[in-house]
Amino acid sequence: MIRILALLLLAPLQAVAFTLDMPANATLVVEEVVGLDSYAMPTAAWTPAGLPVLTGTGEVRSQAWRVTALGLTTLQLLKPLTNQLTEAGFEVLFTCTADACGGFDFRFATPVLPAPAMHVDLGDYRFVATRRTVDGAVxxxxxxxxxxxxxxxIQIIRVGAADSAPVAAADAPAVCGVAPTPAPDGNLSQSLEDQGRFILTGLVFQTGSAQLGDASVMSLQDLADYLIANPDRTVALVGHTDSVGSLDGNIALSKRRAGSVLERLVTTYDIPRRQLDAQGMGYLSPVATNLTEDGREANRRVEVIITSTQ
Structure with a gap:
């Protein structure tokens, strides 16, 4: 893993203890405390040169929270917490969303508590890095x-001197969602033109099922817009799975899921069938290890690839 490092040895925090007020409908799922360790906090987006980080050494506290509410956006989840941090004197060093962070590369280059405690949708996440200094304490x-x-x-990671104050506690009013919001759009057109492929984000399938959820998906709208603007282009939708189960079963399931996406493009977005094909690779083309839940989740996907030659 390539990282661009800045090292910071943190001074004691005795007088600057701070606890985030989480919404009342948030539940602490897991907390890990390491008395002396280091944390490499990202301070910029992933680049081919690596991930710029600021590394702090001290007590590292990590929490994963689950907020029970439908339709919450990642901005709705983090905005109240970011406001609390800035009011307490924290400086926001860096903030980004999914594709702008670096997508898959950013997600797997930074520490994340394991699923199911912390769920990360590779196409729909938001990150904020903050720092404060009070009387030399950082x-x-x-x-x-x-x-x-x-x-x-929500995952919270704090590094500093040992402190009895919790990182966060569910003391704030409940936060409520609105109508479900699609995952943020990536640069689908550029990725298809430059790389010939794009992972469609925001797709929801029932476990073991090829039935595509009813919610609108921004990546499908982006793909439809691209195909309408390029009527001579043809693409293949390629389903992928994790390695749980037999190869034949996974190939069949991944092809059915790709077929469901094809049918959605035809019936909802009026894309001609002649521009589309659906295939399945099963677990033969992973983008992450199948040894972890996060890796298996990343491997369960549908990609679009250009099949046109000109």
């Missing part, structure tokens, strides 16, 4: 938010 604190179809997830 504290680093990062926030990472993502969501599933039924809940929001």
């Amino acid at each position: 504290e680093l604190l990062s926030l990472l938010a993502s969501r599933s179809s039924s809940a929001g997830f």
Whole structure:
């Protein structure tokens, strides 16, 4: 893993203890405390040269929270917490969302508590890095938010001197969602033109099922817009799975899921069938290790690839 490092040995925090007020409908799922360790907090987006980080050494506290509410955006999850941090004297060093962070590369280059405690949708997450200094005492604190179809997830990592104060506690009013919001759009057109492929984000399938959820998906709208603007282009939708189960079963499931996406493009977005094909690779083309839940989640995807030759 390539990282661009800045090292910071943190001074004691005795007089600057701080506890975030989490919404009342948030539940602490897991907390890990390491008395003396280091945390490499990202301070910029992923680049081919690596991930710029600020590394702090001291007590590292990591929490994963689940917020039970439908339709919450990652901005709704983090904005109240970011406001608390700035009011307490923290400086926001860096903030980004999914594709702007670096997508897959950023997600797997920074520490994340394991699923199911912390769920991260590779196409729909938000990150905030903060720092404050009071009388020479320095504290680093990062926030990472993502969501599933039924809940929001927030990870908090703080590094500093040992402190009895919790990182966060559910003392604030409940936060409520609005109508479900699609995952943020990536630069689909540029990725297809430059790389010939793009991972469609925001797709929701029931476990073991090829039925595509009813919610609108921004990446499908982007793909439809691209195909309408380029009527001579043809693409293949390629389903992928994790390595749980047999190869034949996974190939069949991944092809059915790709077929569901094809049908959605035809019936909802009026894309001609002649521009589309659906295939399945099963677990033969992973983008991450299948040894972890996060890796298996990343491998369960549908990609679009250009099949035109001109």
